């Protein structure tokens with residue numbers, strides 16, 4: 001299968017080519033050239049293990065990776081998840097279930113894609129003999145998951161920038177207590193935006209970024225989206241025939257990455273009734289779906305920090321399908337958005353998608369209510385999804401992080417702080433981080449000295 005760009009000015013790429021470049025050269029995002037119809041295969045997939053299902057699904061797209069190699073890479077990617085079902089479905093009551101996506105190495109759903117991405121990079125590096133230096137900026141979960149995807153791998157190094165003092169102590173420990181020589185956690189004296197700006201500027205220095213074979217990890221890589229389709233499929237396959245007809249997936253959303261994966265799976269012929277996009281107080285997507293207007297504002301820090309986002313980068317993929325695959329129009333809309341920060345859609349067809357919005361007060365009260373009703377502790381991101389659930393549907397709520405990652409917010413709501421053995425272990429380990437000024441030259445010098 002080939003992959004095309006949402007902006008229509010890139011030659012079709014193979015799976016491994018699209019994986020390697022991430023962003024399409026014309027500035028767009030990769031999508032499959034055509035969407036496969038997987039409906040005829042669903043009957044045979046019901047009893048597969050998570051890793052076997054993932055292999056079967058990805059094989060449809062990764063046609064330039066030999067089957068046995070793909071199988072090995074996928075199995076290795078989910079071997080470090082601590083729950084035997086990888087993505088267990090917990091029933092709370094007849095109308096509410098939780099899909100736990102936090103049993104990976106960094107206890108957030110980003111492990112599903114980034115463990116796989118790390119192993120795929122390793123495979124490519126093995127074929128080409130070339131090394132890779134991953135450069136990124138993080139405000140928390142993505143950085144930790146990317147680091148654990150490449151931990152100790154040959155021919156690879158990770159340089160992860162984060163704002164000193166502005167991420168949670170546990171998130172910092174996940175990045176700085178790895179003990180691996182190829183991981184470099186750079187604590188910048190500045191904000192997340194400063195870190196992000198420096199990264200962009202380093203990638204724009206093509207001579208430097210090519211010399212050191214720099215690569216970005218962010219939510220735009222198509223492989224991340226495809227890896228995330230699998231847990232929706234896995235959950236759906238476990239439902240009874242009746243429940244399959246009434247299920248709505250409810251997804252805490254910032255970048256539109258996670259929910260887009262579910263929506264795309266449905267477009268491939270899996271009959272899912274609906275998806276609910278749950279935002280926090282940074283509600284740009286909620287406003288878009290209720291008014292048709294996309295208006296970029298300023299980020300308001302919330303109790304669910306991994307969703308504190310205004311520009312939802314994966315939205316462009318959804319837009320491509322909204323516009324019937326008209327890449328000229330995609331370019332026009334993206335240009336307008338980038339230059340004016342706003343766009344008003346005349347027709348916005350989203351019959352399978354609904355939205356909700358949760359303030360910090362809602363997050364706290366949802367956390368408390370879920371704990372009091374079911375004795376079940378959710379994290380603040382997952383708490384956004386417990387807002388205004390549909391009365392007649394079966395809601396499957398995607399739990400995107402383990403509650404122990406956010407002890408302060410939970411302690412304030414239910415007067416107890418959840419723990420996790422992996423995080424307790426981190427507290428005993430040595431922190432290794434590099435304090436650097438928010439200065440491009442200083443960061444380039446650091447990278448140049450340590451790139452592999």
Ligand SMILES: *Cc1c(COP(=O)(O)O)cnc(C)c1O
Nearest residue numbers: 141254255256257258306400401
């Ligand atoms: C990244 C993240 C989200 C948001 O996911 P998107 O793909 O950006 O929509 C939600 N919850 C947690 C815990 C996250 O780490």
